[in-house]
Each structure stands twice: as structure tokens, then as C-alpha cells.
Amino acid sequence: MNCPRCKTSRLVEIEVTLREQRVTMHSCSRCDNRWWESEGQSLGLASVVELATGR
Template sequence: MSEHRCPECGGPMIEIEVANGDAPLVMRSCSACDARQWSSAGQGIDLRAALRELSDTGGKQTRKG
């Protein structure tokens, strides 16, 4: 597993994966500055799109990192 670094401050990012049908939803959060990134099917998405996907599927969370 590769370590992801924050594009804002360079700090380590924690990855949380949410089961979401065929393509998991992934949220990365910086441990240092609390910046967040969301992605679905490998594509970056904004928070509204992430929430919309979760409300449509009722995803389950798993923590990585």
C-alpha cells in the first residue's frame, strides 16, 4: 500500500473506503491540516457528489491506512 501525501501541507493522509455498489467511494483526510479529498471509481469528486452517492446506496465504511 502506498502512502498518500496531502497536496496542501504534505502531511500523511488517512484513507477511508466506503462500499458503494461496484465502485467504492474513497475519502482521504490529512492528519495534519484536515484537508479532504473524495473519489469514486478513481475520479475525484466533490463532497456533494459523494453525499449523493452515499444516500443512493447506503454504503458501508471501512478504514485503511
């Protein structure tokens, strides 16, 4: 996978489980872009916060 913004492949991936859903955070070490993904689908930040807070 490459960063959608700067196309580098130097990404940091952190996998967490929120409310029994596996969510992967991708962080670009070059342009500091961040995005979230769950089961192959990209997640908006609002959805992540929703899972994290359980609302």
C-alpha cells in the same frame, strides 16, 4: 499520495462502498483536509452525498 494542501504523506484512507461504487475518503492528519476519490477520479462532496443518499 500526498495532501494537496500541506504536502504531507501522513494520510488516513477509508474505503467505503456506496451504491456499488468504491469510494475512498482521504483525510489529512496534519491540516485536516478531506477529499474523496472514486476509481482514480476525485469526487466532489455533492457527488458523495448523492451516492450516500441515493438521490
